[in-house]
Amino acid sequence: MIWQLDILLLIFIVVCAIAAINIKDLMGAVIILGAYSFFMCLLWTEMGAVDVAFTEASVGAGISTVLFIAAVNRTARRSKD
Amino acid sequence: MTEYILAKYNYWIYVVLMMIGLYAMMGKRNLVKKLIGMNIFQTSIILLFVSTGVKKGGATVPILMHAGHEHGAQLIQVSDYLNPLPHVLMLTAIVVSIATTGVALATLILIYKRYHTLEEDEILAIRRESRAYKTPRILNPTD
Numbered sequence: 179m180i181w182q183l184d185i186l187l188l189i190f191i192v193v194c195a196i197a198a199i200n201i202k203d204l205m206g207a208v209i210i211l212g213a214y215s216f217f218m219c220l221l222w223t224e225m226g227a228v229d230v231a232f233t234e235a236s237v238g239a240g241i242s243t244v245l246f247i248a249a250v251n252r253t254a255r256r257s258k259d
Numbered sequence: 260m261t262e263y264i265l266a267k268y269n270y271w272i273y274v275v276l277m278m279i280g281l282y283a284m285m286g287k288r289n290l291v292k293k294l295i296g297m298n299i300f301q302t303s304i305i306l307l308f309v310s311t312g313v314k315k316g317g318a319t320v321p322i323l324m325h326a327g328h329e330h331g332a333q334l335i336q337v338s339d340y341l342n343p344l345p346h347v348l349m350l351t352a353i354v355v356s357i358a359t360t361g362v363a364l365a366t367l368i369l370i371y372k373r374y375h376t377l378e379e380d381e382i383l384a385i386r387r388e389s390r391a392y393k394t395p396r397i398l399n400p401t402d
Contacts, residue, residue, distance in 0.1 A: 199283040227346045249364040253371040257289040
């Protein structure tokens, strides 16, 4: 566990989380949520939880982003807040 | 005291992420934003549990290294390996989170078909209006 890399990833994660809930374009917010999931996956690899990391990379970042994009395509793309 | 606070920085980031998710679930009006907030909330809880399995001092992934018996029986030190129990629990949590996300997105598509909006205040206004005039306002549920 390298603490410099750990803190860098944690800062990226918080920035991605704040950006994902503040962007008015829902497609952009969903893509940033995918980036958040991949940073989380890197953090877990670095913390030694390899099984959680690859499950998160395939399920959390992959399938979840695809489902979100499909749903946003079928509904409204703009958000008011 | 300061070192004690700084040494647990994973837990502080976990609190920050959890509050971001809670704010998005309660403060935002768009339903997709609420769902994004729920995802952040669940991921922060997984971060908490994975952080409890970390050990200091060169502990590695829990794969037994001296399984062969060429060098005789080796003593297995618990402090050499990470605690794998929270990891296994969180595998289940990830699968549950993708299931809830799928069901919530399907519900969102149904809500959009019925009300033609995803903003919470507009949906509530439509419902209040249809209740005031005693006429159930059906917006062609098949389209």
